[in-house]
Amino acid sequence: IGLKVLDIYDREGVVENVRTNEAYLDKRLNELRRIPLVGDVRGVGHFWALEMVKDRDTKQTFEGEEADWLLRRVLSARLYEDGLLCRLDDRGDPVVQISPPLIADQKLLGTIIDILGEAIEYAWDKVQKGMPAG
Numbered sequence: 001i002g003l004k005v006l007d008i009y010d011r012e013g014v015v016e017n018v019r020t021n022e023a024y025l026d027k028r029l030n031e032l033r034r035i036p037l038v039g040d041v042r043g044v045g046h047f048w049a050l051e052m053v054k055d056r057d058t059k060q061t062f063e064g065e066e067a068d069w070l071l072r073r074v075l076s077a078r079l080y081e082d083g084l085l086c087r088l089d090d091r092g093d094p095v096v097q098i099s100p101p102l103i104a105d106q107k108l109l110g111t112i113i114d115i116l117g118e119a120i121e122y123a124w125d126k127v128q129k130g131m132p133a134g
Contacts (some may be wrong), residue, residue, distance in 0.1 A: 014102050018045045024106050028113045035117070037124040039093075046102055049095040050120070054127070067094045074126050078119040084112060096120070 009015055022045055029041045029048055039053030039061075052070060054060040062070050067090035075096060076088050087097040100112055 009102075012103070017105075018102055021046065021104070021106060021109060025109060025113075028110065032113070032117050032120060035120050035124050037120055037127060046104070047097070047099045049097045050116075052094040052096065052120075052123075062090070062094045070094060070123060070127070071096075074123045075119055078122050079115065082115045082119060084115045084119070086116070 025043070025046070025048060026041075029043070029050065032038050032050060033041060036056055037052050038050050039056050039059060040049075040051040042049055042051075052062060052075075054062060054066075061067075071088040071090055071094055076086075079086055087099070089095050089097060096116065098112060098116065100109055104112075
């Protein structure tokens with residue numbers, strides 16, 4: 001079955017699609033650095049992570065209750081509301097991870113990045129207004 005899947009990937013150009021989209025994702029996701037909450041953007045192919053920071057210059061991060069509030073109560077809720085499911089992880093640095101379908105085209109990827117950007121801008125606004133105490 002695995003070999004058949006690889007044959008289909010080859011026939012349908014799935015890997016080539018990912019390679020073609022990688023530069024687009026890199027460029028568009030790095031544009032989100034305009035939002036002070038985005039401390040780093042890293043990834044390859046269709047697997048990317050955006051690190052969330054309190055202060056980009058000092059790399060001060062969110063921890064504990066703050067990270068939980070940011071990722072689960074603010075970002076996750078907003079992303080879900082806007083129709084985008086992402087992996088939000090705070091086991092190290094708080095990150096938002098995206099892994100769009102391997103067959104996604106640039107139009108879909110652009111929509112994903114637009115939704116992600118709007119949600120991060122919303123979260124940054126919430127951070128600036130003050131995180132809830134403990």
